[in-house]
Amino acid sequence: MTTDPRTAGGRALFAAALPVAAMALFVLAAWYAGAVWLNAPQAADALTRAGAEWSFADLVRQTLAMKRPILPTPDQVAVDLHQSLTGYPVTHIRNLLYHTGVTAGSALTGFAMGVVLGVALAAGIVQVRTLEASLLPWVIASQTIPILAIAPMIVVILGNLGFTGLLPKAVISMYLCFFPITIGMVKGLRSADPLTLDLMRTYSAGTARTFLLLRLPASLPFLFASLKVAIAASVVGAIVGELPTGGQAGLGARLLSGSYYGQTVQIWSALVMSALLSVGLVLLVGLAERALVRGPGATR
Amino acid sequence: MPAAQPAPLAAVPTAAEAESPRTIVDIRRLNLIYQTADQPVTALSDVSLSIAKGDFISLIGPSGCGKTTLMRVIADLEQPSSGDVLVNGMTPEQARLKRAYGYVFQAPALYPWRNVERNVTLPLEIMGMPAAERRTRAGEQLERVGLAGFERKFPWQLSGGMQQRVSIARALAFDPDLLLMDEPFGALDEITRDHLNVNLTRLWLRTRKTCVFVTHSIAEAVFLSTRIVVMSPRPGRILDVIDCARDLPRERTLGIRESPEFQRIAHRVREGLMEGHSYDD
Numbered sequence: 362m363t364t365d366p367r368t369a370g371g372r373a374l375f376a377a378a379l380p381v382a383a384m385a386l387f388v389l390a391a392w393y394a395g396a397v398w399l400n401a402p403q404a405a406d407a408l409t410r411a412g413a414e415w416s417f418a419d420l421v422r423q424t425l426a427m428k429r430p431i432l433p434t435p436d437q438v439a440v441d442l443h444q445s446l447t448g449y450p451v452t453h454i455r456n457l458l459y460h461t462g463v464t465a466g467s468a469l470t471g472f473a474m475g476v477v478l479g480v481a482l483a484a485g486i487v488q489v490r491t492l493e494a495s496l497l498p499w500v501i502a503s504q505t506i507p508i509l510a511i512a513p514m515i516v517v518i519l520g521n522l523g524f525t526g527l528l529p530k531a532v533i534s535m536y537l538c539f540f541p542i543t544i545g546m547v548k549g550l551r552s553a554d555p556l557t558l559d560l561m562r563t564y565s566a567g568t569a570r571t572f573l574l575l576r577l578p579a580s581l582p583f584l585f586a587s588l589k590v591a592i593a594a595s596v597v598g599a600i601v602g603e604l605p606t607g608g609q610a611g612l613g614a615r616l617l618s619g620s621y622y623g624q625t626v627q628i629w630s631a632l633v634m635s636a637l638l639s640v641g642l643v644l645l646v647g648l649a650e651r652a653l654v655r656g657p658g659a660t661r
Numbered sequence: 662m663p664a665a666q667p668a669p670l671a672a673v674p675t676a677a678e679a680e681s682p683r684t685i686v687d688i689r690r691l692n693l694i695y696q697t698a699d700q701p702v703t704a705l706s707d708v709s710l711s712i713a714k715g716d717f718i719s720l721i722g723p724s725g726c727g728k729t730t731l732m733r734v735i736a737d738l739e740q741p742s743s744g745d746v747l748v749n750g751m752t753p754e755q756a757r758l759k760r761a762y763g764y765v766f767q768a769p770a771l772y773p774w775r776n777v778e779r780n781v782t783l784p785l786e787i788m789g790m791p792a793a794e795r796r797t798r799a800g801e802q803l804e805r806v807g808l809a810g811f812e813r814k815f816p817w818q819l820s821g822g823m824q825q826r827v828s829i830a831r832a833l834a835f836d837p838d839l840l841l842m843d844e845p846f847g848a849l850d851e852i853t854r855d856h857l858n859v860n861l862t863r864l865w866l867r868t869r870k871t872c873v874f875v876t877h878s879i880a881e882a883v884f885l886s887t888r889i890v891v892m893s894p895r896p897g898r899i900l901d902v903i904d905c906a907r908d909l910p911r912e913r914t915l916g917i918r919e920s921p922e923f924q925r926i927a928h929r930v931r932e933g934l935m936e937g938h939s940y941d942d
Binding site: 554556557559560561562563564565566570574575578579581654655 | 736737738757758760762763764766767768770772773774783784786787788815
């Protein structure tokens with residue numbers, strides 16, 4: 362039996378796509394089932410109030426087409442997203458891309474600040490022995506405080522100092538971001554093989570040289586693993602930061618106004634956009650990793 | 662000065678120098694005691710050894726006998742508890758700061774994010790050599806170890822033997838007088854090892870470096886060395902120093918391993934190692 366390489370390739374592609382498609386279908390099915398189940402009491406009330414006799418099929422139809430469902434269906438969210446993204450110009454307050462852009466702006470600013478802070482803390486902890494015992498507990502303690510509790514404080518304090526708008530939100534993102542980076546980088550900066558450290562000593566390379574030529578490049582695989590966690594956290598931080606500001610713009614503001622007015626479809630649209638934003642940013646970090654990290658352990 | 666010129670070593674030795682070779686490493690009454698959690702461990706005990714320029718010295722002994730420690734003391738990677746060590750007439754630290762030696766470790770210790778060429782140029786980069794000269798040197802050294810054309814490969818794309826040859830090229834790149842090699846071929850299969858031993862002895866003849874070589878293979882030690890230093894199990898002491906240069910030619914091929922001279926020296930090394938073990942009982 363001979364196999365045409367094209368069909369073989371196609372079969373491989375099919376084999377790779379099958380689990381992905383199966384999982385997507387499963388999630389969609391579960392979502393619809395959840396919508397029927399959660400919206401059923403409300404839908405039943407509505408049907409009863411309308412007065413007419415109703416069957417199970419009527420009930421299901423009703424659960425999938427509620428104005429303010431407990432759980433909107435995927436198609437309702439898709440329609441809402443479509444209207445928002447195509448119905449208004451990108452700069453318009455009703456276009457979700459505008460809000461996504463606002464959130465992405467503060468998330469990325471906070472992420473950049475978090476990378477600088479996280480790497481600096483890790484470098485300090487690795488290079489100065491006493492910092493590990495004195496600084497690391499504070500770093501860990503900082504993460505035990507719920508972000509929802511500290512976010513309004515940050516907004517109030519920075520507002521008092523005259524900082525409003527993007528910066529307080531970015532600081533909240535940074536607060537969530539720096540921790541995984543510090544932890545990953547401390548491990549990464551210490552990951553250099555002892556023999557390679559001895560080697561640098563035989564070249565009488567100083568601390569700075571050893572750091573730049575050996576510790577830093579050796580830490581990159583660890584850094585990128587942390588960056589993926591951190592950039593997703595930065596989106597969460599930005600959204601949380603948009604809640605106490607009263608919410609004029611940003612995905613957080615959409616979530617807030619959606620919950621004020623019981624607009625669950627609007628909430629879910631914003632959630633989908635924030636998920637897409639996070640996925641996109643994590644993919645970007647992955648691309649940067651592919652370009653920068655060389656080694657047998659690198660992801661291709 | 663052209664980059665290829667292997668500094669003063671290449672100069673023709675004067676008659677006086679040829680007769681009384683300069684001492685490169687001088688070790689006197691060296692002791693090294695480690696403080697461990699429960700008790701102090703004597704790693705080296707009263708070791709005295711003098712290594713002349715152009716010597717190929719093998720340190721042989723059972724695992725944990727301190728042969729690697731002795732070499733790390735020469736390289737200023739360990740501090741002795743007492744005794745004197747001079748490398749090129751300087752303390753090991755001064756010698757290290759002057760980059761007097763190249764060190765080849767048990768593992769290749771190559772940087773996976775650097776290609777072969779940039780691994781070899783690493784020490785030159787640290788020394789501040791201009792980029793063009795670095796690349797010329799790297800090319801020469803890679804050719805010396807038979808790896809011309811592999812400059813753009815990454816370490817993980819090479820076999821274990823090739824990786825170790827890159828690390829030898831790296832140690833040779835800045836043309837040190839002294840080459841310290843710590844079981845460089847220990848992890849390789851025997852065929853590769855034989856092949857690299859032949860390469861190494863040729864390299865040594867051509868470059869006239871002074872080599873200190875740690876091994877626990879008797880055949881390897883006899884094949885490569887001008888002198889073999891037999892060490893005892895912990896506490897590491899020197900049991901015997903065997904001169905191979907007298908009975909074996911300088912230029913060696915794998916064939917000499919069948920010769921009676923080779924067998925005799927190997928036998929003496931084995932006797933020495935066994936004697937060391939009987940001390941332990």
